[in-house]
Amino acid sequence: GAVVSQHPSRVICKSGTSVKIECRSLDFQATTMFWYRQFPKKSLMLMATSNEGSKATYEQGVEKDKFLINHASLTLSTLTVTSAHPEDSSFYICSVNRGARLAGGPTDTQYFGPGTRLTVL
Amino acid sequence: GQNIDQPTEMTATEGAIVQINCTYQTSGFNGLFWYQQHAGEAPTFLSYNVLDGLEEKGRFSSFLSRSKGYSYLLLKELQMKDSASYLCAVMDSNYQLIWGAGTKLIIKP
Numbered sequence A: 001g002a003v004v005s006q007h008p009s010r011v012i013c014k015s016g017t018s019v020k021i022e023c024r025s026l027d028f029q030a031t032t033m034f035w036y037r038q039f040p041k042k043s044l045m046l047m048a049t050s051n052e053g054s055k056a057t058y059e060q061g062v063e064k065d066k067f068l069i070n071h072a073s074l075t076l077s078t079l080t081v082t083s084a085h086p087e088d089s090s091f092y093i094c095s096v097n098r099g100a101r102l103a104g105g106p107t108d109t110q111y112f113g114p115g116t117r118l119t120v121l
Numbered sequence B: 001g002q003n004i005d006q007p008t009e010m011t012a013t014e015g016a017i018v019q020i021n022c023t024y025q026t027s028g029f030n031g032l033f034w035y036q037q038h039a040g041e042a043p044t045f046l047s048y049n050v051l052d053g054l055e056e057k058g059r060f061s062s063f064l065s066r067s068k069g070y071s072y073l074l075l076k077e078l079q080m081k082d083s084a085s086y087l088c089a090v091m092d093s094n095y096q097l098i099w100g101a102g103t104k105l106i107i108k109p
Helices: none
Strands: A004-007 A010-013 A019-025 A032-038 A044-051 A067-073 A076-081 A090-098 A109-112 A116-120 B003-005 B009-013 B018-025 B032-037 B044-049 B053-057 B060-065 B070-075 B084-091 B097-099 B103-108
Touching: A004 A090, A010 A019, A019 A032, A019 A090, A019 A116, A032 A067, A032 A076, A044 A067, A076 A090, A109 B097, B003 B084, B003 B097, B009 B018, B018 B032, B018 B084, B018 B103, B032 B060, B032 B070, B044 B053, B044 B060, B044 B070, B070 B084
Parallel strands: A010 A116, B009 B103
Antiparallel strands: A004 A019, A019 A076, A032 A044, A032 A090, A067 A076, A090 A109, A090 A116, B003 B018, B018 B070, B032 B044, B032 B084, B053 B060, B060 B070, B084 B097, B084 B103
């Protein structure tokens, strides 16, 4: 079953409004979550690393005041696109690293969410 | 439920050819993606198939059979830098991505 969920799956909003996207880790606690943006038939672009209990780490060129990230708990990270513009229309995907130590050794597998399609009119 | 299956790990020799399979069962189909991911890096887009058949792009080719719910990624003339995880993902009828767990490919000299 799904390990990571995102809500909403699809959102259409007017230019100038803010949109919040949730990313939830369903099966385990995640101290770190990642937010990506995908353009059509292009690679996933890492936007930021969301750290539980501290500020997110943004990649170069990503405006932290425009893409607000809050990692309030070990299972939830939110990405808020503020004052959205049509050029922000994209597919936003989160992922979670399962770096916990399990019986037999540590794991380091990345699980991706289903994505959120944002359309800004 | 929706499911994507791909092998957990594969090993191949430098210069050889390897085929990574992906089978899927999803609610609808709007295309299948292959990504390459090196440890600690973001996934890199490799291919997108929405119609049956083989798409070739340099050393990499991707095949799709929608009737069989099956795809494969073919890597030729393997190089050490091809050691990575290869992710298969299907976009369902709601345009949601269903991800496989990834195949870790190990290339030996």
